[in-house]
Amino acid sequence: MIKRLFDWLKQPLGLIAVGIGFLALFSLAAYGLYTTQQSPEQPIQFPHQTHVAFGIQCLYCHPGASRGPAAGLPSQATCWGCHEQIQKTYNPDSELRFLLAAVQNNEPLQWVPVAMVPDFVQFNHRAHVAAGRNCEECHGDMSRVIIAENPQVMNMGWCLTCHIDAAGDDQEKLIKLSDCGTCHY
Amino acid sequence: MSEQFSRRDFLKLAGVGAATTAVLTGCGPASRYVKREPYMEMPEYTYNGQSTYYATTCRECAAGCGLVVRTYQGRAIKTEGNASHPLNLGKTCARGQATLQGLYNPDRVQEPSTGDWDAAIQVVADALKNNQPGEIAFLMGMAPDHLFDLVSDLAGATGMNAPVRFGALGMFEARATLSKAAENLFGEAALPYFDVGGAQVVLSFGANFLETWLSPVSYTRGFAGLREAQTKQRGTLVQFEARMSATAGKADEWVPLRPGTESLVALAIGRLAAEMRGGVMPRAFSGVDVLDAASKSGVKVETLQHIAEMFANSAGALAIPGGAALGQSNGLEVAEAVLALNALADNFGKPGGVYLSALAPNQAEYHRPASAKEMQEFVQRMTRGDFKVLFIHGVNPVFELPKSIDFKSALSGVGQVISFATFPDETAAEADHVFPDHHGLESWGYQRVVTGTAQPVLSGAQPVVSPFYNTRATADVLIAAAQLAGGRFAQALPFKDEVEFLQSKVALLMGEADGSFVAPEILTFMAYFQQHGGWWKNSDGRGAPDTASALNRNINGSMAEFAGDGEFFFVPFVSTTLAEAGANKPWLQELPDPTTTVMWNTWLEMNPKTAHELHIENDDVVRVVSEAGAVELPVYLYPAIRPDTVAMPFGQGHTAYGRYAENRGVNPNDLLGQHFNEAGDLAFAGMKVRIEKTGRKQNLSRLESMMGVYGEGMGEEH
Numbered sequence: 001m002i003k004r005l006f007d008w009l010k011q012p013l014g015l016i017a018v019g020i021g022f023l024a025l026f027s028l029a030a031y032g033l034y035t036t037q038q039s040p041e042q043p044i045q046f047p048h049q050t051h052v053a054f055g056i057q058c059l060y061c062h063p064g065a066s067r068g069p070a071a072g073l074p075s076q077a078t079c080w081g082c083h084e085q086i087q088k089t090y091n092p093d094s095e096l097r098f099l100l101a102a103v104q105n106n107e108p109l110q111w112v113p114v115a116m117v118p119d120f121v122q123f124n125h126r127a128h129v130a131a132g133r134n135c136e137e138c139h140g141d142m143s144r145v146i147i148a149e150n151p152q153v154m155n156m157g158w159c160l161t162c163h164i165d166a167a168g169d170d171q172e173k174l175i176k177l178s179d180c181g182t183c184h185y
Numbered sequence: 186m187s188e189q190f191s192r193r194d195f196l197k198l199a200g201v202g203a204a205t206t207a208v209l210t211g212c213g214p215a216s217r218y219v220k221r222e223p224y225m226e227m228p229e230y231t232y233n234g235q236s237t238y239y240a241t242t243c244r245e246c247a248a249g250c251g252l253v254v255r256t257y258q259g260r261a262i263k264t265e266g267n268a269s270h271p272l273n274l275g276k277t278c279a280r281g282q283a284t285l286q287g288l289y290n291p292d293r294v295q296e297p298s299t300g301d302w303d304a305a306i307q308v309v310a311d312a313l314k315n316n317q318p319g320e321i322a323f324l325m326g327m328a329p330d331h332l333f334d335l336v337s338d339l340a341g342a343t344g345m346n347a348p349v350r351f352g353a354l355g356m357f358e359a360r361a362t363l364s365k366a367a368e369n370l371f372g373e374a375a376l377p378y379f380d381v382g383g384a385q386v387v388l389s390f391g392a393n394f395l396e397t398w399l400s401p402v403s404y405t406r407g408f409a410g411l412r413e414a415q416t417k418q419r420g421t422l423v424q425f426e427a428r429m430s431a432t433a434g435k436a437d438e439w440v441p442l443r444p445g446t447e448s449l450v451a452l453a454i455g456r457l458a459a460e461m462r463g464g465v466m467p468r469a470f471s472g473v474d475v476l477d478a479a480s481k482s483g484v485k486v487e488t489l490q491h492i493a494e495m496f497a498n499s500a501g502a503l504a505i506p507g508g509a510a511l512g513q514s515n516g517l518e519v520a521e522a523v524l525a526l527n528a529l530a531d532n533f534g535k536p537g538g539v540y541l542s543a544l545a546p547n548q549a550e551y552h553r554p555a556s557a558k559e560m561q562e563f564v565q566r567m568t569r570g571d572f573k574v575l576f577i578h579g580v581n582p583v584f585e586l587p588k589s590i591d592f593k594s595a596l597s598g599v600g601q602v603i604s605f606a607t608f609p610d611e612t613a614a615e616a617d618h619v620f621p622d623h624h625g626l627e628s629w630g631y632q633r634v635v636t637g638t639a640q641p642v643l644s645g646a647q648p649v650v651s652p653f654y655n656t657r658a659t660a661d662v663l664i665a666a667a668q669l670a671g672g673r674f675a676q677a678l679p680f681k682d683e684v685e686f687l688q689s690k691v692a693l694l695m696g697e698a699d700g701s702f703v704a705p706e707i708l709t710f711m712a713y714f715q716q717h718g719g720w721w722k723n724s725d726g727r728g729a730p731d732t733a734s735a736l737n738r739n740i741n742g743s744m745a746e747f748a749g750d751g752e753f754f755f756v757p758f759v760s761t762t763l764a765e766a767g768a769n770k771p772w773l774q775e776l777p778d779p780t781t782t783v784m785w786n787t788w789l790e791m792n793p794k795t796a797h798e799l800h801i802e803n804d805d806v807v808r809v810v811s812e813a814g815a816v817e818l819p820v821y822l823y824p825a826i827r828p829d830t831v832a833m834p835f836g837q838g839h840t841a842y843g844r845y846a847e848n849r850g851v852n853p854n855d856l857l858g859q860h861f862n863e864a865g866d867l868a869f870a871g872m873k874v875r876i877e878k879t880g881r882k883q884n885l886s887r888l889e890s891m892m893g894v895y896g897e898g899m900g901e902e903h
Contacts, residue, residue, distance in 0.1 A: 002192070006192050018198075021199075022198070061233075062233065062234065063232065063233045063234065064232060064233045064234010064235055065234065067232055067234060067235055068232075068234055068235045068236075069234070070234040070235070070257075071233075071234050072223075072232075072233035072234025072235070072258070073221055073223035073233070073258070074223060074233065075223050075224040075225060075226060075227040075233075076223060076224070076225050076226075077224075077225065077226045077227060078227070103225075106225055107225075108222035108223055108224070108225055109222070109223070110220035110221070110222055111220065111221045111222075111223070112220060112221070113219070113221055125234070
């Protein structure tokens, strides 16, 4: 049975079938990869650009970035502090109806993480802010995007390139910044 | 090309394709599928993006270790030991680490069986009001906590039956026997505290103190002290028991004596040691014949002699009775014989010796949990119809008591059964109502530390997260129901809620001297209480036993009696990780047993020599028959057990209790008959069983490789 299948697969038609199968697998893989690089759907299509345009600092909503490992999400009270005074918030057609409903029902909005590193990587925002890095160097220009996007492929090469650049000619710094234990501990 | 395209190549290509697809699609951050919920209102002490830590008490067993739980945006992320807590000094056991899996367990009871809490409180209020106080009973878990105090107060004021505390751990530790022996020898029914850390030579008779016994985290710390830290010299541990437990595995010497001969061995060692010391032979040891003891116990005379020599010549000798050694018909005698060894070593109230455990700051005397005998009487009262209402909290007696005592059937003799279970366990399944309590990490409370530390400790608990489901603290339910019932009930519990009750109790500590902190008024005191994870005294609160009578007692060395007509001694032991309530947590199920490395199942330990004679191989399913029942389970060939003994862990065999625990393994309690020792503890290690082959095989999941174990997998059967 299997022998006959393989005999058939060696025929031109069979080879085409193998080719099609291979292409299907490849497309599926490519699609799978593509989806991981897309911004996820969020409960509110939060317009970062609008907030940046009003001059609101990143750290106003994500103050954890300067203090510790995680930047953190603003509590809904932070959103509401401004939005309860803004007429548009009460417009039933705007995206803000979700915020209004969440505040009225006292239910938290469920945000979907965008920039993630695996559990075996320890990323600390504080060290990077302290080293003078700006948010947009990694997270991209938020004045241009609606939902936060991930403009980088966040892999080890990308981290290391930056770490090595930052060390420059300083050998001691290079050793510190390229040590495995800097991020994997 | 088609000529070279072999089947092998095709498979390779297909494999590579499939793997690529799997890897590439799987590369996406899995965490993306975990939604993030910010706070509605950020608590004032919380910074965005930073963790908040809460000190509380572990509720996974009754020891009362302090925990510090890391939370992030309102979720509990990790539990660790509280480094300041005198009992565990920053350590936890596996069960403490896995407590998060109870919190997030998908099978928790999510709302009261009445649908809403007003109806539930009405049900409880009616139960209190419409019955005679003497017809209302409370059955609670082993921990002496605030809820026990609340129910005791309620019972005291209204004439209801005083609450009964029970737990399988207490039964398998034979706590009643230990405290009865202390009463006989020291004149005080206290729980002895054994200072393992300060000793030089420790003889343990069945006490598996590195696993589950009394306060395993604290005793493990003591063991570390024995090995190096405290005495600057490596101490020695000798373990006497028929199967090698994890504690025996850590010991310098494991003495596999014949079950039931522990008192003979202890007395023989005492006699030999007393002879070596010279002087008058103490009365306790004078009746024993060393040669006879050696032949009955199967321990060589030379072994007895060399251990006695070690014991007699050490400046810090300590002997500990516990576990299966006491869970026999002559358990009380074993406990007395072993405690008498300590009298010989003259170590009472000295470093490395025996003390009476420090009482908690708000505790007048040691209050031990009910023995199995007392539970049997409780069950008889249930069957007779003495109780119209039974409240159950923190214990699962349908699973934890021997099947032969038959708690389940007795429940039908009770008019109304109200369970406050967090999980749909076997007992909750039989209840008329289930009014779920919060999980321990969502709860207020305090718990007395019964033993394990020199300092008197009241361990504090507070919610580290908001309740996930529509659950309510049992204390709150009882307070609200008592108010609704009115009269004496309302007078007994004149509190707004659980926190006010806690404050009323904790306030009594404010005047006490020598505490870990002081505060001028109750709100500050409570704030410190939460911040520190409890309140403890800085001084040593242990008592020194009175040694006068210990050596002058007449102890008749006798052998235990065994029930049943099987050819094997049956030794049930408590699973280090699962015990009475761990089986619903996958982390604990997945954690290999420390000696056999078996996971997710129950096994029967049998010596390879015996198995060979019976033509039984690894993983063969056998039927174990005792006078009380029978179970079927696979065999694990275990060289570190006596050939005449079989052993089985307690922890599996749930018929309810959520998806991870249900229908997995068997319960050794099904084999236990109703035989008790003089102190009322169950003679659980006093059963004999028969082994029958079933002809079936069931592969045990285990961490160790089968390859090379007794020649298995190497092309030769034996």
